[in-house]
Ligand SMILES: Nc1ncnc2c1ncn2[C@@H]1O[C@H](COP(=O)(O)OP(=O)(O)OP(=O)(O)O)[C@@H](O)[C@H]1O
């Protein structure tokens with residue numbers, strides 16, 4: 001388990017974003033045939049230390065998923081640079097595991113084979129693949145449906161299977177987009193604990209999107225709050241709570257919760273100083 | 289079905305039209321037995337039993353469809369994945385698709401003679417476009433997050449067509465195959481107009497020449513019934529291979 005100092009010192013940046021903006025529809029032709037330009041992110045500078053648990057909060061449509069997708073390498077930013085472990089991102093790779101906002105399990109594979117996919121790509125022999133997949137499915141409470149197809153599972157079960165699939169190849173960086181949003185309170189709590197345990201045990205860097213302030217406080221060694229679209233960082237709050245034996249009863253919990261909640265409330269309301277419709281034609285509107 | 293049979297029987301019994309135009313159901317029924325057995329030293333129809341005609345036709349349909357499906361999937365993958373191939377091959381496929389099979393059959397006969405090759409070629413050319421078009425469309429419609437997920441799980445770019453694109457396109461590809469087999473079915477009678485015995489199409493052709501309307505109708509019924517059977521079988525395969533269809 002990394003000590004708080006190690007994690008918070010940002011000695012080695014696992015992920016570094018410099019001046020990253022993304023405007024959808026900017027590259028007419030490839031993404032869409034030059035329709036509306038939507039500025040989703042603007043001027044994001046962010047340095048995430050190896051082993052950090054970064055939680056991203058912000059109003060719906062502010063660009064949280066977009067941010068994760070850029071780091072995952074699914075699309076290049078319109079401007080700026082993204083580097084992972086010092087090397088510029090040129091595409092997706094097994095060093096960055098992704099849990100999508102929708103489960104996106106492969107419907108032609110059984111649940112177990114979905115989890116095995118990354119292991120198969122890594123060239124693991126069948127017996128070892130199976131063993132590890134079953135272990136992970138046990139972890140997310142799906143061992144009994146391993147042989148079923150994804151469409152036979154509920155939304156929450158699918159999401160848990162997707163988490164197991166992303167964990168399987170043991171990526172150094174985990175990009176998780178509202179992974180627990182579809183779960184009941186009990187399962188959600190259990191998986192939060194489990195994820196915290198995995199993070200502490202493996203020293204993975206986790207980037208985690210959520211709408212739940214409590215989840216952010218419980219899990220994040222650092223919580224950033226984004227403004228309305230185009231997303232900018234309006235709060236960048238470090239925290240030591242996840243290192244505590246039980247963050248929920250930590251004396252700092254209420255104050256931290258309040259700080260984040262206030263920032264979220266402010267970013268969600270139409271604060272005139274921060275507001276930007278983001279649908280300007282020029283893409284260089286500096287009214288804010 | 290029964291109603292249709294009753295109407296047919298009534299119309300034939302009323303003798304509105306001569307027997308050559310509308311043979312009675314009984315006559316067709318009798319032909320079913322005559323063509324299926326050896327009688328008075330004669331074997332079935334034109335020297336072959338009914339099921340032999342049918343099997344030969346089915347063999348041609350099967351072979352033509354098989355080549356068509358293989359070629360169609362390969363062409364569809366290329367058209368869907370490679371933009372340059374799309375601009376080159378796409379219009380060609382559409383061009384071939386709009387040609388009536390009989391139109392190029394003559395050309396095939398000049399090239400390949402009158403035995404099996406031109407028939408198989410004809411069915412292949414007719415069966416390929418539906419599969420190619422369906423595959424190409426499905427390939428282009430693959431959700432990009434399946435590709436993204438696979439790449440994030442360590443799949444290389446070259447592994448995507450086999451690991452992701454093909455399986456996620458499978459439902460549409462199978463629909464394309466069903467259409468292709470249907471097209472091969474409608475084309476086989478045309479293919480068997482030349483030197484088509486044994487073969488259901490050849491049988492129908494000969495019967496037409498001798499005004500044996502009951503045999504013609506028997507041939508039609510046999511083709512229709514076997515086609516229905518095969519499509520049912522393909523639907524069964526479809527449910528087996530793509531149980532997630534419409535649910536994912
Ligand atoms: N493919 C796309 N093409 C055009 N615009 C897009 C696309 N994807 C997202 N957007 C726009 O970019 C903005 C940010 O989207 P994003 O999905 O990143 O939001 P989010 O913060 O994840 O929201 P939520 O909390 O609802 O998941 C949205 O306003 C959306 O309209």
Ligand SMILES: [Mg+2]
Pocket residue numbers: 064065066101177
């Ligand atoms: Mg999102």
